[in-house]
Amino acid sequence: MSFVEVRNIFQSYGPRPIIERVNVDVAEGEFISIVGASGCGKSTFLRLLLAEEQPTRGTIRIDGNPPAREPGRERGVVFQRYSVFPHMTVRDNIVAGESFARRWGRFAGAERRAALQRADETLHRIGLAHVAGAYPATLSGGMQQRLAIGQALQAKPRILLLDEPFGALDPGTRLQMHDFLTELRAETGMTVFMVTHDLAEGFKLGDRVLVFDKTRWDPDAPEAYGATITYDFDARNGGYPYQKTEELSA
Numbered sequence: 001m002s003f004v005e006v007r008n009i010f011q012s013y014g015p016r017p018i019i020e021r022v023n024v025d026v027a028e029g030e031f032i033s034i035v036g037a038s039g040c041g042k043s044t045f046l047r048l049l050l051a052e053e054q055p056t057r058g059t060i061r062i063d064g065n066p067p068a069r070e071p072g073r074e075r076g077v078v079f080q081r082y083s084v085f086p087h088m089t090v091r092d093n094i095v096a097g098e099s100f101a102r103r104w105g106r107f108a109g110a111e112r113r114a115a116l117q118r119a120d121e122t123l124h125r126i127g128l129a130h131v132a133g134a135y136p137a138t139l140s141g142g143m144q145q146r147l148a149i150g151q152a153l154q155a156k157p158r159i160l161l162l163d164e165p166f167g168a169l170d171p172g173t174r175l176q177m178h179d180f181l182t183e184l185r186a187e188t189g190m191t192v193f194m195v196t197h198d199l200a201e202g203f204k205l206g207d208r209v210l211v212f213d214k215t216r217w218d219p220d221a222p223e224a225y226g227a228t229i230t231y232d233f234d235a236r237n238g239g240y241p242y243q244k245t246e247e248l249s250a
């Protein structure tokens with residue numbers, strides 16, 4: 001049994017299919033990069049993994065559990081922008097990552113002090129201790145994304161979902177973020193799914209690179225079919241293809 005098991009997922013919005021026949025198995029700790037043309041359903045697939053949406057058909061199981069009905073603390077998410085709360089300080093943003101995962105909301109008293117201490121440990125880890133009392137708008141783009149990742153990690157997710165997390169950063173900051181993410185991953189052993197438009201980034205960071213594309217195309221009705229996983233590259237060996245989805249489902 002694989003850690004993440006995606007079985008025959010279809011997702012349509014109204015009559016329009018976005019993704020179809022998506023099957024994939026992911027082992028715990030793997031880093032999966034997802035690439036594909038704009039609009040082919042990569043973010044939709046992440047939302048399904050997050051359980052923010054339910055698929056039209058098919059199932060996604062994590063660790064053999066029944067399909068989740070809503071996002072839970074085992075899944076963290078970071079978007080390209082706006083993942084953090086602008087009205088909260090850096091430290092409170094980290095605390096929120098933990099407390100929002102709890103059904104009863106915010107911490108109080110001794111619990112809050114303990115949460116603040118854990119937040120300070122995380123801030124040291126992500127190199128933001130010196131700006132703990134600042135507001136996100138005063139931070140650089142790279143710092144804001146480190147904060148967003150730190151916030152997502154505070155709930156100790158087993159799966160981290162990243163939707164073009166470095167897309168808005170300059171090339172130098174992006175390289176720093178690659179090192180940061182690689183270190184975090186080695187420390188936490190978490191499973192990562194990252195959507196990126198940068199193929200080189202996908203191969204550099206990923207163990208596997210999944211390509212989403214349409215296999216059926218009707219020129220008279222370009223929206224008639226959805227995209228699926230057309231390639232599953234092993235990025236650990238310089239990216240030689242080792243599995244096509246047909247082989248996976250055979």
Ligand SMILES: Nc1ncnc2c1ncn2[C@@H]1O[C@H](COP(=O)(O)OP(=O)(O)OP(=O)(O)O)[C@@H](O)[C@H]1O
Nearest residue numbers: 013014018036037038039040041042043044045195
């Ligand atoms: N909630 C929704 N309701 C209706 N249509 C939607 C919804 N979410 C996404 N779509 C449509 O589904 C298609 C796929 O969107 P999605 O954001 O998943 O693609 P993407 O591959 O991540 O694109 P990009 O690379 O441009 O971010 C788009 O045409 C989008 O307009």
